[in-house]
Amino acid sequence: MAEQRKRGEGDTPADQHWRPWRTEGVPEDPERADGSDGKRRSPKIKWRNVLLTMLLVYLGSFLVASWFDVRNDVVTIPYTEFNQQVAARNVTEVYAKGDTIQGELREQATSATNENRAYTLFQTERPTFAQDNLLATLEQQGTIVRATPVVEQRGLLGNMLSAFLPILLLIAFYVWMFRRQQSMMGGAGGGLFGGGRKSKLVDPETVRVTFADVAGIDEVEDQIDEIVDYLRDPDRYAALGARAPRGVLLAGPPGTGKTLLARATAGEAGVPFFSASASEFIEMIVGVGAQRVRELFGEARKVAPAIIFIDEIDTIGRARGGPGALGGHDEREQTLNQILTEMDGFSGSEGVIVLAATNRAEVLDPALLRPGRFDRTIMVHSPDAAGRLAILMVHTREVPLAEDVDLGAVALSTPGMTGAELANLVNEAALLAARRGEKFVTQSLFSQALEKVQLGAARNVVMPEDERRRTAYHEAGHALLGMLQPGADPVRKISIIPRGRALGVTLSTPDVDRYGYDREYLRGRIVGALGGMAAEDVVFDVVTTGAESDLQTSTAIARQMVGRWGMSEKVGPVQIYPAEGDPRAAGFSDEMLSIADAEVRRIVEECYAEATTKLRAHHGQLDAIVEALLKKETLDEPEVYAAAGIERPPAPVGLLQVSQQESAPAGAAGDGPAG
Numbered sequence: 204m205a206e207q208r209k210r211g212e213g214d215t216p217a218d219q220h221w222r223p224w225r226t227e228g229v230p231e232d233p234e235r236a237d238g239s240d241g242k243r244r245s246p247k248i249k250w251r252n253v254l255l256t257m258l259l260v261y262l263g264s265f266l267v268a269s270w271f272d273v274r275n276d277v278v279t280i281p282y283t284e285f286n287q288q289v290a291a292r293n294v295t296e297v298y299a300k301g302d303t304i305q306g307e308l309r310e311q312a313t314s315a316t317n318e319n320r321a322y323t324l325f326q327t328e329r330p331t332f333a334q335d336n337l338l339a340t341l342e343q344q345g346t347i348v349r350a351t352p353v354v355e356q357r358g359l360l361g362n363m364l365s366a367f368l369p370i371l372l373l374i375a376f377y378v379w380m381f382r383r384q385q386s387m388m389g390g391a392g393g394g395l396f397g398g399g400r401k402s403k404l405v406d407p408e409t410v411r412v413t414f415a416d417v418a419g420i421d422e423v424e425d426q427i428d429e430i431v432d433y434l435r436d437p438d439r440y441a442a443l444g445a446r447a448p449r450g451v452l453l454a455g456p457p458g459t460g461k462t463l464l465a466r467a468t469a470g471e472a473g474v475p476f477f478s479a480s481a482s483e484f485i486e487m488i489v490g491v492g493a494q495r496v497r498e499l500f501g502e503a504r505k506v507a508p509a510i511i512f513i514d515e516i517d518t519i520g521r522a523r524g525g526p527g528a529l530g531g532h533d534e535r536e537q538t539l540n541q542i543l544t545e546m547d548g549f550s551g552s553e554g555v556i557v558l559a560a561t562n563r564a565e566v567l568d569p570a571l572l573r574p575g576r577f578d579r580t581i582m583v584h585s586p587d588a589a590g591r592l593a594i595l596m597v598h599t600r601e602v603p604l605a606e607d608v609d610l611g612a613v614a615l616s617t618p619g620m621t622g623a624e625l626a627n628l629v630n631e632a633a634l635l636a637a638r639r640g641e642k643f644v645t646q647s648l649f650s651q652a653l654e655k656v657q658l659g660a661a662r663n664v665v666m667p668e669d670e671r672r673r674t675a676y677h678e679a680g681h682a683l684l685g686m687l688q689p690g691a692d693p694v695r696k697i698s699i700i701p702r703g704r705a706l707g708v709t710l711s712t713p714d715v716d717r718y719g720y721d722r723e724y725l726r727g728r729i730v731g732a733l734g735g736m737a738a739e740d741v742v743f744d745v746v747t748t749g750a751e752s753d754l755q756t757s758t759a760i761a762r763q764m765v766g767r768w769g770m771s772e773k774v775g776p777v778q779i780y781p782a783e784g785d786p787r788a789a790g791f792s793d794e795m796l797s798i799a800d801a802e803v804r805r806i807v808e809e810c811y812a813e814a815t816t817k818l819r820a821h822h823g824q825l826d827a828i829v830e831a832l833l834k835k836e837t838l839d840e841p842e843v844y845a846a847a848g849i850e851r852p853p854a855p856v857g858l859l860q861v862s863q864q865e866s867a868p869a870g871a872a873g874d875g876p877a878g
């Protein structure tokens with residue numbers, strides 16, 4: 204069974220990216236920290252599109268050509284048949300050259316000799332021995348006798364068109380491609396021949412986002428206030444000879460609202476907002492990226508004061524030659540250089556401010572951060588409990604909440620969640636309410652949505668009884684050790700309902716947002732992570748594949764304790780595993796590296812021994828949790844502690860009450876949390 208169990212303590216508290224509820228995440232391992240954050244797309248020519256378009260062009264020209272063929276359907280008929288049509292007064296036009304006669308019929312006829320083809324255009328040969336006075340007959344019938352070859356001319360035009368049409372279409376296609384490239388930066392795809400706008404310029408009117416929509420990151424708003432003030436009245440600053448900041452870097456984990464903040468800045472200041480994603484620049488064909496940057500800045504200058512927002516700046520702004528640098532170096536560097544040149548070219552009075560966002564400020568090229576460029580960095584952190592409450596209030600503005608909803612409690616139970624995740628949580632709860640036909644979103648719906656968001660959606664499989672029992676012991680092992688460990692994060696939920704790739708889940712999150720971790724806490728985390736495997740070992744004397752991700756977690760924590768955080772005496776306070784790249788590149792000797800490996804192994808082994816010892820000593824409590832689990836499948840916080848007979852450590856008081864009024868946006872109080 205390749206299934207894996209996962210648990211709430213899955214992640215490493217490596218840094219601010221840490222999100223405790225993300226149960227399946229592989230912890231940040233120095234070896235893997237190569238910048239593959241999944242967001243980057245490598246530049247590639249879309250061959251599929253090219254092939255598809257060529258096929259379309261071919262088909263198109265084929266169709267058009269055959270249409271002309273139909274129009275050109277000159278049927279060769281015998282002279283006798285022609286004579287019949289003349290006699291029937293059905294010939295409107297003829298053109299004759301020598302003995303060849305071409306012409307058009309008034310009404311369609313069917314050729315008896317030529318495969319019964321219907322025709323109006325015809326051609327025939329007049330036999331030299333024909334004695335009739337054709338011209339006289341035709342003139343007498345009022346038929347137009349032309350000197351210009353009507354049919355042939357039309358045929359010629361058709362032939363020319365069908366010969367040149369594919370070429371015309373191809374040219375059109377290239378023009379279109381080129382325009383698309385040009386407009387791609389802003390995502391405004393100008394269609395076929397459509398003079399697509401060159402970059403996505405959101406008119407000031409359409410940027411409706413203001414600071415009222417951004418919550419929980421007040422300290423960031425304060426820093427950005429200055430920029431809003433400047434953009435509102437750049438002349439006032441210019442008159443005093445004050446130079447405005449040119450570039451501001453917004454750094455922080457994904458989903459913390461960097462894009463939102465940039466839009467809100469434009470919205471507050473009432474200035475146009477140009478946005479582009481850096482990865483789009485390097486997807487372009489060589490040379491276009493830099494040109495697009497030039498145009499982008501040019502457009503912004505024209506309508507200044509304005510904001511240019513460049514998302515994912517790290518994709519082009521990585522330190523040159525650094526590891527994981529992506530794409531054609533040329534393109535990346537040209538684009539970066541162009542941005543730097545543009546920013547250097549600011550005289551300071553243009554009123555154009557460049558905001559850039561990144562999840563990885565540490566990998567940026569120092570050249571980007573020099574004075575006159577992005578010389579200001581604003582850190583956007585994951586919100587704390589009060590911030591989460593404020594964000595929840597913003598996102599529930601339009602959601603009808605039931606009386607019993609306590610957003611404060613929701614905020615407390617979601618440590619580590621970002622604004623984007625909280626928005627998603629609210630939406631999941633509203634979706635649940637809609638699906639059940641409820642009028643209001645209740646607290647219980649919030650809990651269910653949280654469970655889905657934190658643990659993943661339940662899978663509909665029936666587990667064999669022995670497997671279920673083993674899973675219950677595995678999860679109970681995690682939970683019990685988490686509860687026994689002093690100072691460990693409280694256990695929030697434990698479940699043996701299979702979800703995603705996991706057979707069961709144990710979730711534990713801290714009461715207060717944690718920012719730093721000591722050795723004891725980390726060791727406790729490793730003990731807890733190994734608790735599942737240890738429980739299976741103690742009770743069934745087996746090792747199963749279910750512990751794979753637990754081993755990943757514990758190994759990663761141990762590695763970082765030894766190699767990054769100086770928590771091993773033998774290795775000492777040195778960083779062996781760099782934040783990025785190969786440890787060997789950091790210049791440590793093989794001897795040092797093998798000492799570190801041994802230390803990692805020692806820590807994990809000690810923790811494993813501690814886990815089995817503790818579980819043996821508390822076998823009764825383990826069994827009690829398992830019984831409760833097998834009965835109820837999912838236990839929440841009070842139930843787990845009750846089953847184990849352990850008192851839950853007291854939550855710090857007064858955490859939210861104080862800041863609640865402070866950060867609650869005015870006007871949102873009415874539909875805020877009950878109480």
Ligand SMILES: Nc1ncnc2c1ncn2[C@@H]1O[C@H](COP(=O)(O)OP(=O)(O)OP(=O)(O)O)[C@@H](O)[C@H]1O
Pocket residue numbers: 416417418419420456457458459460461462463464514560561562594597621622623624626
């Ligand atoms: N502080 C916040 N207040 C209110 N809503 C927020 C906040 N932070 C994030 N959100 C919600 O999450 C959504 C996504 O946020 P946004 O795209 O701005 O994050 P980001 O930091 O730019 O992420 P990424 O780094 O992935 O681009 C926003 O549209 C908003 O609905």
Ligand SMILES: [Zn+2]
Pocket residue numbers: 208209210677681732735736749750753
């Ligand atoms: Zn486990």
